[in-house]
Amino acid sequence: MTTLNLGILAHVDAGKTSLTERLLHTAGVIDELGSVDDGSTRTDTMALERQRGITIRSAVVSFTVAGVTVNLIDTPGHPDFIAEVERVLGVLDGAVLVVSAVEGVQAQTRVLARTLRRLGIPTLFFVNKVDRAGADPDRVVRQIADRLSPDVVALGRVDAAGTPAARWLPAAPDDPDHTARLVDLLTAHDDALLAAYVQDERTVTAARLRAALAAQTARARVHPVHAGSAITGAGVDELVAGIVALLPAADGDDRAPLSGTVFKVERGPAGEKIAYARIFAGTVRVRDRIRYRGDHEAKVTGIAVFDDGDAVPRDAVGAGRIARLHGLTEVRVGDHLGTPPDRPAGRHHFSPPTLETVVVPARAADRAALHTALTQLAEQDPLINLRQDDLRREIAVSLYGEVQKEVIQATLADEYALPVTFWETSTVCVERLTGVGAAVEWIGKDPNPFLGTVGLRVEPAPVDSGVEFRLGIELGSMPLAFLKAIEETVRETLRQGLRGWEVVDCVVTLTHGGYWARQSHAHGVFDKSMSSTAGDFRNLTPLVLMAALSRAGTRVHEPVHRFHLDLPADLLGTVLPVLATLDAVPRTATLRGASYLLDGEVPAGRVHALEQRLPALTRGEGTLESEFDHYRPVRGPAPSRPRWDHDPLHRKEYLLAVARRVTARPER
Structure with missing residues (x-):
């Protein structure tokens, strides 16, 4: 089957x-x-x-x-x-x-x-x-x-x-009008079918058209x-x-190496994780140990497949099927099982959330429980993008809109018995580099107190290209663990740029790297004070990266939605000034009968206000559609977001917090 x-x-x-x-x-x-x-x-x-x-x-x-x-x-x-x-x-x-x-x-x-x-x-x-x-x-x-x-x-x-x-x-198969429409559509994508039709249209039978329709539908033509x-x-x-x-049926080889993707995670009655996974190749059996997310490995303790509406226990699941897997305790949405499939799963197909709010527990004693609950919700929806500010004891989540906020509030109350309130929703901006910058700190030289050399260069990259980390030093000149620590810290540090927003679309190149090899005293006792560790690079990298960002400069960009507004024609003059007060910019206005269709741009943070005012402005007849379109440079003073960790832009306080010292170690 x-x-x-x-x-x-x-x-x-x-x-x-x-x-x-x-x-x-x-x-x-x-x-x-x-x-x-x-x-x-x-x-x-x-x-x-x-x-x-x-x-x-x-x-x-x-x-x-x-x-x-x-x-x-x-x-x-x-x-x-x-x-x-x-x-x-x-x-x-x-x-x-x-x-x-x-x-x-x-x-x-x-x-x-x-x-x-x-x-x-x-x-x-x-x-x-x-x-x-x-x-x-x-x-x-x-x-x-x-x-x-x-x-x-x-x-x-x-x-x-x-x-x-x-x-x-x-x-009907012999309907001439329907046949003509099919021929026009299908021959545009099939030269052989077009040639056959031109040579003798009688050879292009209803059965041949139906087969061509199935083939081109399966190829999304x-x-x-x-x-x-x-x-x-x-x-x-x-x-x-x-x-x-x-529509084409699933394919895949049951005997091939395992390849699958987790697209949903939920928790069972006892709080255990249940992973919903599509198996693209290979077979998963109960008690199999499978690898996921790099070096994670776990034993599958239970499998269920979907059969006539219900999830039915099975001993194994093969290629092409969707299964519920038990036992993968650390699994997350988007994790690949075994070999990553040759599929676009895991890429972002839609825009990320552009709004953010702080969640406040009604009872101060519930703060730890709230963090646990939101962490579990983030397992089901990673784009909630849970962000904890330990300095201010605040927990923030990302949102697509006000309805999602209401759902989070109701879920916390109903499923976790945690009443919460929210701060006013704010817009999530990003920072983009305006130039190229570089910085380096050398091992054993003031003011570097860490046992490592790190040099980084940052430069802008094309829009939507993401963050790329490159090695500008010889591979093998440093232990892999140190290189991994630097790259991971670079990506984490870029979540908060010069004004606290995530830095996007840039290339970061490691230009310098150095370390002190493992030192020991008599009898092989490890001397940490004279030996570089991954922690040295994790602590030093933010200082170097933020110095490079400061030299390059960044500019804050805000999210902008494209809107389509349909309203009665006689109200156009009333609505346009209101749009201006909301920083909305109409691009085109098309008269269609008794209504105008306006297309334009509006800052993401103003969409909700426009939705609220629209019924009164248009006698309840206006309809608004909007969707994220792009980021644009903020006009006027650039907004900033408070940092939620120790700030490497303030060196003295940063070093006191992460290293309990502000001066370098003496040279050897």
């Missing part, structure tokens, strides 16, 4: 979880349909998900159809929980992107479609809610072609759209469109048939 790992993705409220429920019902996994409104769906298991009617954590269920086991992963639709979607993308064989027939293509739809296309994930579109008043599936299909991808083709049409009797009518209703079941049978026939 083959396996297909399928993601269900959508903008919030497009009906994604209801579609998941309907697919399980159609496959016979469940006897009764659950309801999002009633909190009775199979995949929304958290109490908070049931209360709010939104998906917060990704969930895996399965069903079998036509000899194919479909592992279906239901993902959140709200943009505040995009990190959950990010972790799933790298383990998918295919995806269904759900679009509402009423609301049409929305901001999150565009973000998801762009990412699926960039990663080359085979994707079907499903236009949902065709039974709802105001549904216009034909308009939505045109939107998909205009805004998401021109390489789409509807495989049928909707009859009685906008009524409870709406139904999906698949195109084209995207078939289905439509229907998750509530009534219209069109769902045809969608299931399309999933099996058009």
Whole structure:
């Protein structure tokens, strides 16, 4: 039996979880349909998900159809929980992107479609809610072609759209209009098919077109469109048939070396970690010792695979499957099992969080418990980016939006009995280098009190290239442990630049390195005071790096969102001055009938304020979509963020804190 790992993705409220429920019902996994409104769906298991009617954590269920086991992963639709979607993308064989027939293509739809296309994930579109008043599936299909991808083709049409009797009518194989659309789309990507059609169009039969459609869909060249209703079941049978026939099944060799990726971590009833992993190659058996995250190793104590909706215990799991693994006590989301797969899992597909807030326990005695709880939440969502300021006894978390903050607050109260409040949400900026800088401190020479020589040069790198650490000294001239200590400390130190923000997109080159070899007295007693250790390099590197940054200079950049604002035409003159007070800059204004569509930029920190003011400004008729676009230099005074550790920019205090001394050791 083959396996297909399928993601269900959508903008919030497009009906994604209801579609998941309907697919399980159609496959016979469940006897009764659950309801999002009633909190009775199979995949929304958290109490908070049931209360709010939104998906917060990704969930895996399965069903079998036509000899194919479909592992279906239901993902959140709200943009505040995009990190959950990010972790799933790298383990998918295919995806269904759900679009509402009423609301049409929305901001999150565009973000998801762009990412699926960039990663080359085979994707079907499903236009949902065709039974709802105001549904216009034909308009939505045109939107998909205009805004998401021109390489789409509807495989049928909707009859009685906008009524409870709406139904999906698949195109007949001999329908000349449908055949013409398929030929136009498929021959654009297949020269052999085009040549055959030009030579004798009769040889391009319906069966050949269907085979070409499946092949090009599997290569993410084209995207078939289905439509229907998750509530009534219209069109769902045809969608299931399309999933099996058009999306590629998982591949992989059970006998190859182990290769897998952990995309979700949760805790069991006893607090034990459970890792959700996609196995790309090889086989995992109970009691196997497997390696992950470099040099970590652990014994697998339990395995469960998904079968007809439930996680079923197994002794082993092979390539292509998704499994729940017990026993990996130190595992984290994004860890590779065995050999890293040749997949984009682990890369950031979406923008990082651009907001931050400090979490304050209602009871001062709960501070340690709060840190433990947030650490566990960060295991499930690493982009929370837990940051503890020991100097001020504060704990900060990164956020995508205000809804995520509310969810964290409710989760801490419900699951950990920890009432908390939050400081006002602030924007997370970054620092970029404005020039090149270098610094060096020599072993045994004032003012260096550490037994090590470190020289570093920093220089700007292209946007979004990340941090690159290079060796400018001969490999082998220093012990590997010392080089590793320097690189790790460089990356950690760059989290707080000259003004406290993370320094991004730069190249750091180790230009000088030196150490004192291990010294000992009579009888082989180790003399630490005369021998370099990794600690010397961990303590010295921040001083050298910050000196190099100071000489290079940095500039603070703030995150900027691209916005799309649809508002009544007569209110344009009222809204524009308000946008100006929020530092929003309209780029284009397009008149469409009785409304204006404004496209522009707004600082990320002002998006929430714009959302709050919009209903009153537009008589409740305005709609706003926004998404992260880029970082831009801050205008005016550069904001700073207090450091949460000992500050290497203040040498005396730093040395007193980390080394309890401020002068160098005497030379040998």
